[in-house]
Amino acid sequence: MPEPIRIAAMASGGGTNLQAIVDACEAGSINGRVVLVFSDKSDAGVLERARKHDIETVHVRVPKSDTAEWEEADRQIAEVFRARDVDLVVMVGYMRKIGPSLLGAFRDRIMNVHPGLLPAFPGVEVQWDAVEYGVKVAGPTVHFASAEVDSGPIIIQAAGPGLPGDTGQDLADRILAQEHRIYPQAVQWFAEGRLQIEGRKVKLVEPASADATPDADATAIISPPLDGEF
Amino acid sequence: MPEPIRIAAMASGGGTNLQAIVDACEAGSINGRVVLVFSDKSDAGVLERARKHDIETVHVRVPKSDTAEWEEADRQIAEVFRARDVDLVVMVGYMRKIGPSLLGAFRDRIMNVHPGLLPAFPGVEVQWDAVEYGVKVAGPTVHFASAEVDSGPIIIQAAGPGLPGDTGQDLADRILAQEHRIYPQAVQWFAEGRLQIEGRKVKLVEPASADATPDADATAIISPPLDGEF
Numbered sequence: 001m002p003e004p005i006r007i008a009a010m011a012s013g014g015g016t017n018l019q020a021i022v023d024a025c026e027a028g029s030i031n032g033r034v035v036l037v038f039s040d041k042s043d044a045g046v047l048e049r050a051r052k053h054d055i056e057t058v059h060v061r062v063p064k065s066d067t068a069e070w071e072e073a074d075r076q077i078a079e080v081f082r083a084r085d086v087d088l089v090v091m092v093g094y095m096r097k098i099g100p101s102l103l104g105a106f107r108d109r110i111m112n113v114h115p116g117l118l119p120a121f122p123g124v125e126v127q128w129d130a131v132e133y134g135v136k137v138a139g140p141t142v143h144f145a146s147a148e149v150d151s152g153p154i155i156i157q158a159a160g161p162g163l164p165g166d167t168g169q170d171l172a173d174r175i176l177a178q179e180h181r182i183y184p185q186a187v188q189w190f191a192e193g194r195l196q197i198e199g200r201k202v203k204l205v206e207p208a209s210a211d212a213t214p215d216a217d218a219t220a221i222i223s224p225p226l227d228g229e230f
Numbered sequence: 231m232p233e234p235i236r237i238a239a240m241a242s243g244g245g246t247n248l249q250a251i252v253d254a255c256e257a258g259s260i261n262g263r264v265v266l267v268f269s270d271k272s273d274a275g276v277l278e279r280a281r282k283h284d285i286e287t288v289h290v291r292v293p294k295s296d297t298a299e300w301e302e303a304d305r306q307i308a309e310v311f312r313a314r315d316v317d318l319v320v321m322v323g324y325m326r327k328i329g330p331s332l333l334g335a336f337r338d339r340i341m342n343v344h345p346g347l348l349p350a351f352p353g354v355e356v357q358w359d360a361v362e363y364g365v366k367v368a369g370p371t372v373h374f375a376s377a378e379v380d381s382g383p384i385i386i387q388a389a390g391p392g393l394p395g396d397t398g399q400d401l402a403d404r405i406l407a408q409e410h411r412i413y414p415q416a417v418q419w420f421a422e423g424r425l426q427i428e429g430r431k432v433k434l435v436e437p438a439s440a441d442a443t444p445d446a447d448a449t450a451i452i453s454p455p456l457d458g459e460f
Contacts, residue, residue, distance in 0.1 A: 117347060117350065117365075117367055118350075118365075119350050119351070119363060119365075120347065120348075120349050120350035121349070132430075133349060133384075133430065134383055134384050134429075134430050134431035134432060135347075135348075135349075135384060135387065136371075136384055136385075136386055136387040136449045136450040137347055137367075137369065137387040137388070137389045137450045139367065139389075141366075153364055154363075154364050154365060154366055155366075156366055157365065157366040157367040158367070159367045159369075159389040160450070161449070161450035162449075162450060164433055164434065164449075199364075200362070200363065200364050201364035202364060203394055204394065219366045219391070219392075219394075220366040220367045220390070220391030220392060
């Protein structure tokens with residue numbers, strides 16, 4: 001069995017996806033451990049969540065994006081992660097742009113989750129946009145972070161129905177449940193060394209170790225079919 | 231049972247989706263009949279396909295979009311459809327923009343199928359774009375036509391996996407198979423009077439007639455889940 005990976009999380013809010021990842025680590029379905037939770041908000045719920053699991057917390061104020069002060073904060077964060085020997089950074093509701101120091105130091109080792117089927121609906125509060133648009137299929141995306149927001153190589157996506165009468169919150173709740181399912185899966189694939197990036201495509205390769213989870217190539221998680229097939 | 235609807239099809243190519251709709255009409259799963267096939271190409275395969283089923287064919291040359299000549303052709307096409315008492319127009323691989331006369335005369339009665347999960351990947355050859363982008367979930371959209379291409383209210387979408395090693399053609403073939411499944415379904419819902427447009431949302435309402443197909447509210451057709459759930 002390979003060494004457990006050391007995971008750092010970045011969040012601005014409650015970080016329910018951190019919970020899903022921590023739970024999977026504790027249950028042994030991720031061969032890794034969350035060693036650090038970072039937030040740009042000193043009162044983010046995610047910090048309390050981390051403390052409950054005895055995970056170190058770090059708060060750094062992050063100034064306005066694309067300024068010299070923002071780049072300095074980005075350097076500090078990268079340095080904190082490097083000092084803890086972090087293998088993988090997971091963004092779990094981190095609402096700020098990450099900068100060149102972090103991206104450079106953790107190239108192909110930063111993941112993000114987005115509540116839309118990218119490239120559809122980049123941005124924020126996109127579940128509400130999706131309901132307004134009248135989509136019939138919706139779901140989240142886990143992808144590697146890149147300099148441009150919501151546009152890095154896709155690791156896994158999940159799809160489920162947009163239902164009649166959905167409010168944005170209804171859809172957001174269902175998508176969040178899917179995030180909690182696919183994000184730990186993506187992290188475990190990383191821990192197993194199974195994610196190979198080629199250009200902007202992510203290939204899921206066979207496990208290097210015989211102990212690795214023998215799951216199939218399930219980078220699309222598709223909800224059960226509804227009744228009433230034609 | 232309500233009157234069978236009279237359907238006109240518009241195509242620029244082979245029109246395999248016309249075949250799916252004609253087959254469903256002949257099998258009785260669409261309460262309707264294709265009475266006319268129009269093409270902007272005099273040698274389009276769809277015309278031969280229509281003749282095999284004794285369906286009237288019409289060819290009108292369509293000049294460059296957004297010119298006076300194009301508007302005149304659009305008026306002619308609308309007039310042809312009106313003269314045949316057409317209830318529903320289905321675009322089956324029609325590669326031209328439709329104009330104000332047609333949209334005005336057949337408001338909320340023109341459907342199109344697009345091989346992408348709109349609003350992702352509007353345009354042409356989008357299956358190839360989707361493979362390049364590295365999407366993990368892909369599928370077609372059936373929607374009502376609007377003045378802007380690929381952007382009208384969505385009736386039904388289907389989702390399936392983007393697979394490792396897919397070429398654009400591989401994905402296009404699987405998406406096309408889904409189109410042949412969801413397009414006839416959308417047409418039958420129209421024939422049953424079950425499609426209600428509210429703003430840009432399409433609601434599937436209960437069948438007006440007791441004879442109508444009692445299918446559930448299945449406006450998202452989701453492929454079976456893959457193995458290897460987390």
